[in-house]
Every structure is written in C-alpha cells, then in structure tokens.
Amino acid sequence: MTAAEKTSPAPQWRWLIALIVTVAGAIALIYWSPQGLYLWLKAFHIIAVIAWMAGMLYLPRLFVYHCEAEPGSKQSETFKVMERRLLTVIINPAMIATWILGLWLAYESGFYREHWLQAKFLLVIGLSGLHGEMVRWFRDFQNDRNTRPAKFYRIMNEVPAVLMVLIVLLVVLKPF
Numbered sequence: 001m002t003a004a005e006k007t008s009p010a011p012q013w014r015w016l017i018a019l020i021v022t023v024a025g026a027i028a029l030i031y032w033s034p035q036g037l038y039l040w041l042k043a044f045h046i047i048a049v050i051a052w053m054a055g056m057l058y059l060p061r062l063f064v065y066h067c068e069a070e071p072g073s074k075q076s077e078t079f080k081v082m083e084r085r086l087l088t089v090i091i092n093p094a095m096i097a098t099w100i101l102g103l104w105l106a107y108e109s110g111f112y113r114e115h116w117l118q119a120k121f122l123l124v125i126g127l128s129g130l131h132g133e134m135v136r137w138f139r140d141f142q143n144d145r146n147t148r149p150a151k152f153y154r155i156m157n158e159v160p161a162v163l164m165v166l167i168v169l170l171v172v173l174k175p176f
C-alpha cells in the first residue's frame with residue numbers, strides 16, 4: 001500500500017464526504033444567494049449535461065466492440081475496466097449533477113410552470129430510464145452474461161442522441 005493510499009479515505013467514505021460537501025455547499029448557496037448565481041448554475045448544468053451525454057454516447061459504442069470480444073479474454077477484461085470507469089467516474093456523477101442543477105434552475109426561474117419545461121422533463125425522464133437500462137447491460141457484460149447482439153447496442157447508441165436534440169431544441173427555442 002502506498003503512502004497516498006494509506007492517508008486517503010476508503011471509496012465508500014469518499015462518496016459520503018462528496019455528498020456532504022455538495023449538500024452543504026448547495027444549502028450555503030441557497031441561503032447566501034449571490035448575484036449572478038443563476039448563470040453559474042446554468043453554466044455548470046451545461047457542463048454536467050456535456051459530460052453525461054458524452055458518456056451516454058460512448059458507453060453503447062464500447063458495448064458494440066465488447067460483443068466482438070471472447071468472454072474471459074484479455075480484450076474483454078479491458079473493456080470491462082473501461083466501461084466501469086466511464087460509468088462510475090463520469091456518467092453517474094454527471095447525471096446526478098445535471099438533475100440537481102436542472103431542478104434548481106427550474107425552481108429559481110419559475111420555468112417549471114411552462115409547458116416546454118414539462119415536455120423537456122418527460123424527455124429527461126426517458127433519458128434517465130435509458131441510463132438505468134445501460135447500467136443493467138453494463139452488469140451483464142461485467143458478469144460475462146450478455147446475450148444481446150452488437151446490432152442492438154448500435155441501435156441503442158442513437159437513442160440518447162435523438163433525445164438530446166429534442167431536449168436542447170425545447171430549452172433553447174421554448175416553443176410552447
């Protein structure tokens with residue numbers, strides 16, 4: 001064990017510390033409510049959205065390549081590590097940040113009363129459901145029990161892109 005590993009907290013504690021710091025920071029910001037907060041929230045919402053979408057577009061692509069690797073092979077084990085890191089380090093935290101910041105923006109602006117945001121909300125629920133499905137497919141690959149063909153993941157790769165286009169059109173054009 002290295003000196004850094006000895007002094008840094010265990011993974012489950014890191015999550016708890018990150019959660020406490022985030023919640024405390026959010027409460028402090030709501031209480032303090034500095035000028036320009038809305039634009040900062042929006043900037044970080046967009047950053048989180050970019051990270052979430054990048055992962056949601058890349059993960060099914062990895063599944064496509066993973067289908068072609070023999071279970072138990074070195075290549076398959078490498079894909080497992082890549083998928084695990086992508087999901088736990090980027091996709092999951094980015095999805096949580098997108099939701100928290102999006103809901104905060106909706107509350108701050110009062111846009112939650114408008115139909116375009118309600119439609120966007122439904123599409124984001126669809127996107128989050130797809131995220132949940134990806135976690136299920138991820139677990140199948142991790143346990144070497146995927147039975148779906150590469151074509152399935154190729155088709156699924158298009159769904160987040162379509163949802164993203166609709167969501168961005170709704171939030172930017174606010175058509176109704």
Ligand code: HEM
Nearest residue numbers: 046049098099102103105106109111124164167168171172
């Ligand atoms: C729970 C989920 C979400 C909620 C409640 C939410 C809500 C909001 C709100 C209220 C705004 C501010 C709009 C304005 O000030 O004009 C916003 C901005 C934005 N959102 Fe979301 N959002 C969510 C998820 C997403 C997702 C998944 C995407 C993309 C795939 C997205 C893309 C954007 C973009 C690009 C902007 C900036 C629009 C602009 O400034 O013109 N949002 N969101």
